[in-house]
Amino acid sequence: MSRIYIEDLHRHVGEEVTIRGWLYHKRSSGKIRFLVVRDGTGLLQCVMVKANVTEEVFALSDALTQESSLAVTGMVKKDDRAPGGVEMEITSLSVIQIAKEYPISPKEHGVDFLMDHRHLWLRSSRQHAILRVRHQIISAIREFFDNRGFILMDAPIFTPAACEGTSTLFETEYFDMGKAYLTQSGQLYGEAGAFALGKTYVFGPTFRAEKSKTRRHLTEFWMVEPEVAFNDLKDNMELAEDFLEHIVASVLKHRMPELKALERNTKFLENVKAPLPKISYTEAVDLLKAKGVNVAWGDDFGGADETVISENFDRPVIVHHYPTKIKAFYMKRDAENPETVLAMDVLAPEGYGEIIGGSQREDDLDALVQRIQEHQLPQSAFEWYIDLRRYGSVPHAGFGLGVERTVAWICGLDHVRETIPFPRMIYRLTP
Numbered sequence: 001m002s003r004i005y006i007e008d009l010h011r012h013v014g015e016e017v018t019i020r021g022w023l024y025h026k027r028s029s030g031k032i033r034f035l036v037v038r039d040g041t042g043l044l045q046c047v048m049v050k051a052n053v054t055e056e057v058f059a060l061s062d063a064l065t066q067e068s069s070l071a072v073t074g075m076v077k078k079d080d081r082a083p084g085g086v087e088m089e090i091t092s093l094s095v096i097q098i099a100k101e102y103p104i105s106p107k108e109h110g111v112d113f114l115m116d117h118r119h120l121w122l123r124s125s126r127q128h129a130i131l132r133v134r135h136q137i138i139s140a141i142r143e144f145f146d147n148r149g150f151i152l153m154d155a156p157i158f159t160p161a162a163c164e165g166t167s168t169l170f171e172t173e174y175f176d177m178g179k180a181y182l183t184q185s186g187q188l189y190g191e192a193g194a195f196a197l198g199k200t201y202v203f204g205p206t207f208r209a210e211k212s213k214t215r216r217h218l219t220e221f222w223m224v225e226p227e228v229a230f231n232d233l234k235d236n237m238e239l240a241e242d243f244l245e246h247i248v249a250s251v252l253k254h255r256m257p258e259l260k261a262l263e264r265n266t267k268f269l270e271n272v273k274a275p276l277p278k279i280s281y282t283e284a285v286d287l288l289k290a291k292g293v294n295v296a297w298g299d300d301f302g303g304a305d306e307t308v309i310s311e312n313f314d315r316p317v318i319v320h321h322y323p324t325k326i327k328a329f330y331m332k333r334d335a336e337n338p339e340t341v342l343a344m345d346v347l348a349p350e351g352y353g354e355i356i357g358g359s360q361r362e363d364d365l366d367a368l369v370q371r372i373q374e375h376q377l378p379q380s381a382f383e384w385y386i387d388l389r390r391y392g393s394v395p396h397a398g399f400g401l402g403v404e405r406t407v408a409w410i411c412g413l414d415h416v417r418e419t420i421p422f423p424r425m426i427y428r429l430t431p
């Protein structure tokens with residue numbers, strides 16, 4: 001017999017089935033016990049009437065503690081008020097384990113307490129909803145690139161050098177070869193992939209020794225990075241806007257109940273359709289000045305600045321042509337104004353900040369070597385990357401989307417810590 005899950009019970013109305021799971025909570029009233037059972041796919045209210053079960057089973061229900069594991073058998077009944085549209089009338093119950101006193105009760109707990117118990121906190125309805133949206137976003141990401149003929153290319157996690165600047169590198173001893181660094185981005189490898197396979201995407205965990213304790217920063221986060229040979233900045237922006245449209249549409253199509261559970265107002269999400277508004281960095285600075293922000297051309301935008309910029313739009317906005325001196329060494333300078341690079345960031349609406357960073361890459365051999373020197377990077381560690389400009393270099397572009405910031409935005413969460421099962425932050429390494 002195939003296993004039946006709570007999310008499928010609406011197809012079993014009128015049948016007697018067994019569900020295995022955990023006790024979410026219970027209440028009793030006279031000769032009736034209401035047991036809410038969860039099995040990972042949903043919650044099910046099970047009603048136990050004393051007259052319908054044996055003495056033993058009825059007594060068992062009183063011994064059940066929160067999160068005890070169990071199997072309940074009973075008749076599935078339609079109930080429009082219930083979350084999945086069904087309820088169960090219990091005929092039998094067996095206990096797998098009586099749980100010890102569960103640390104997380106329905107009362108309010110502080111965030112630190114919940115984070116310390118993250119391995120258990122994951123069992124709550126809110127975390128279920130977030131993790132399901134995360135899952136949807138990740139499948140939509142893969143679907144988008146797979147449908148367009150991109151090849152997934154896994155990049156290494158141990159790397160010999162920095163990609164996004166040396167200030168946020170995690171280092172480790174690597175046998176007798178000296179230091180290895182945890183990757184900050186798979187991009188440089190993605191570029192090798194694009195020259196080999198045309199269009200590729202790297203998708204994996206990335207690491208930044210971010211000293212910043214903000215609601216947008218993790219030290220370990222997941223990034224997806226497409227890279228396309230022969231794409232320029234314009235192509236790159238178009239790819240990014242189609243990509244965001246696809247991700248959001250997929251979540252709206254498949255995860256509406258989860259967004260409802262999170263009380264997410266989906267109004268802004270429904271606006272996420274290509275083309276997205278685009279402004280240059282220079283226009284963004286003017287916009288900030290007009291709003292009274294103290295900013296000068298050449299300054300990098302902080303989280304607060306990004307919020308002010310994005311407040312002017314009802315959907316994500318693309319900011320392009322950033323100053324050369326605040327961006328990474330691999331970005332191609334604009335031939336018409338070398339003070340700027342062919343970069344683009346996508347800022348999410350509602351103050352969620354930068355979710356995508358990308359650029360057209362420097363494809364000229366001499367210019368790239370010069371940029372590596374200007375950034376005082378160890379050229380020897382980049383020789384393989386410079387090779388890509390020696391052997392059939394072509395224009396190319398790509399970007400990176402941070403999964404956790406995207407989940408925070410789409411779910412409407414005020415912090416990235418709940419967007420990943422086990423967050424790693426400056427002050428958190430456990431559980």
Ligand code: 4AD
Nearest residue numbers: 185187217218221225354355356357358399400402
């Ligand atoms: O803008 P970033 O640093 O770009 C890169 O790493 C490029 N190499 C990507 C590329 O062109 N292939 O990071 C890209 C995205 C950011 O927009 C943000 O969404 C996310 O990664 N991100 C972080 N997310 C959580 N915590 C952090 N500390 C993050 N740093 C970047």
Ligand code: MG
Nearest residue numbers: 345354356357
């Ligand atoms: Mg960036």
